[in-house]
Amino acid sequence: MTTFVDRVELHVAAGNGGHGCASVHREKFKPLGGPDGGNGGRGGDVTLVVDQSVTTLLEYHHSPHRKATNGQPGAGDNRSGKEGQDLVLTVPDGTVVLDKQGNVLADLVGEGTTFVAGQGGRGGLGNAALASARRKAPGFALLGEPGESRDIVLELKTVADVALVGYPSAGKSSLISVLSAAKPKIADYPFTTLVPNLGVVTAGSTVYTIADVPGLIPGASQGRGLGLEFLRHVERCSVLVHVLDTATLESDRDPVSDLDIIEEELRQYGGLEDRPRIVVLNKIDIPDGQDLADMIRPDLEARGYQVYEASAVARTGLKELSFALAGIVAEARAAKPKEEATRIVITPKAVDDAGFTVTYDEAEDVYRVRGDKPERWVRQTDFNNDEAVGYLADRLNRLGVEDRLMKAGARAGDGVAIGTEDNAVVFDWEPTMMAGAEMLGRRGEDHRLEAPRPAAQRRRDRDAQRDDAQREYDEFDPF
Structure with missing residues (x-):
């Protein structure tokens, strides 16, 4: 049974960030010495790294679920939590990373990529980092963000x-x-080769690699034989060599x-179509x-083919073939555009780019706020602590969310959702709500907050307000 695997589905999960401490x-004679809650540690990343000593994706075929460690929570006395350890996964040279829809995320070529x-x-953040002139002793801390979790597909394309x-x-x-020092399995029956073999050939001053593609038969591109599984290994090659059997017994x-x-x-x-061919x-x-x-x-x-005659048994025609291939490879390398020095491109932020959008979702009857900052702030908020929710309201107000809602036509009592449809925080909007620490009551409380009403209730209340206004207008008689 072959141990070569060139396509796997990998489930990766980065580490969660640690929570801040409130x-x-x-100390003696100083019972309230100020906030000293430390910050939570960052969660570990999951990183793919090209390693030339790795030749197959077999390891991830057997263990497809990989997770980095979480960051530790902060502690009192301004002690920050320990950062999570990054998880480094080594992959072969030529590995392509795709998402579930088949979109290419990365093409990993070259040692260390x-x-x-x-x-x-x-x-x-801990409450020590959240303290300000207006909020001298915050009774809350920010939560750590969850790590990124997704499914990816790894495909190996031989470099x-x-x-052949x-x-x-x-x-x-x-x-x-x-032609090389490779020692593949050789036998006189079909499909002896079940995995691509790779060898290094030296012809004069040119050193190049050569690989064979096993299992090509009629219908290979539609999945017959082994061809469809291994045809991807010819995509990176500079030249294709058709090996024709002049002594077939069929x-x-x-x-x-x-x-x-x-x-x-x-x-x-x-x-x-653009690859040169040799027979x-x-x-x-x-x-x-x-x-x-x-x-x-x-x-x-x-x-129009260049034709060479060869015999692996008698060792005839090999030198001419190897030097001919070296010439084509050298020409292909020379034709490749030289890599320019990395340039730093600075793209200025648009004047009217607020970093978020506000749209009306008619199906849910809510105004939906989408943006990196608002959604990240929501993930960091402890909704069991009213003061933390009030701090979120302050941040959103300073960002300009309230102004955008007004321009979008939102009215008092309308529903506002921050985030995606399947993972959003919904609340009833009150445009007269003022932000600031002066609105806080006891520690951990904020009297600006009320439980959000269902969409149907919001519609009924809005209709009732409209009916009352119409009734007052109808009943009004200036004479």
Whole structure:
């Protein structure tokens, strides 16, 4: 059973941020020495890192759930919580990261390339950090944010310069074994190779990598055989080499038709039309193989292919083939645009960009507020503490949410939701509500707050207010 895995679904969860601490310094003869609650620690990130020593995604196939550690909560005496430890996951060179919808999130090529798959949550501020001239002794602290949690797909695309393609048992593995130091399994039955083999070839001053793509048969691009599973491994290659068996024992096959079938599968897979092709007529050490090679070579050259004859057993034609491939690889490398020095692009913030939006959701009969800051502040708020909720109201008012609600047509008693439809905080809006610490009552209380009314109740109250206003207008008689 093969242990090569090149596609896995990974469930990552970053660490949650630690909660801030609400504490008051106390000592002899100084019972209320001021707030001294420490901040919570940041949650650990989940990071993917390319490691050249890793060649397969097998580890994540067996253990697909990965989670970083949480940050620790703050404590009194201004002691901050310990930060969560980052979780580093090593992946092979050439790993592509996708979301569940198939969108590419990152293409990890090159030793040490990193991608943060899950961002750790921020730690909550303690009441010492929340103290101000108006709020000298906050009776609350901010909660730590939850860490990012999502499902991603990892796909391995072999990073090789040359890809050998062809029918099973065409001799691809044999060629790699004599062109490089790779030692793939070789046998005289189809589908001997179940995983892509990778080897390093040195031809003069050029060093390049060569890989074979196993299991290409008619219908491979639609999932037959092993081809669809491994066709992605040819996407990064600079040149494709068709290995044709000139000594096949199957009476219904011939090298030219094999070439046409493989080309059709590559065409249906797509994205490989611009890659140069080379044809290798393999197994010419067999008398019938040499005769067939001499017969079909003119036809292949007439199609525009560079044709080479080779034998892995007799070690003939290998030097010419390796140097020809080295030349094509060198040209492909020279044609690639040079990487420019990293430039820092500063994009100024738009003058009218408030960092949030206010829209009316007719289905839910609420005004929905969306934005990074408002949603983050909601996640950090302890709704069991009225003073903490009042602090949230102060922040939203300073951000300009109330002004935007007025411009959007919101009236007293209308519902306001902050966040997405499935995870939002809903409350009844009171535009006359003033922000500030002077509105607070006892510690931990804020008399501005009331339980939100259901949408149906808000509609009934609004209709009743409209009916009362209409009745007063109808009954009004200035004479």
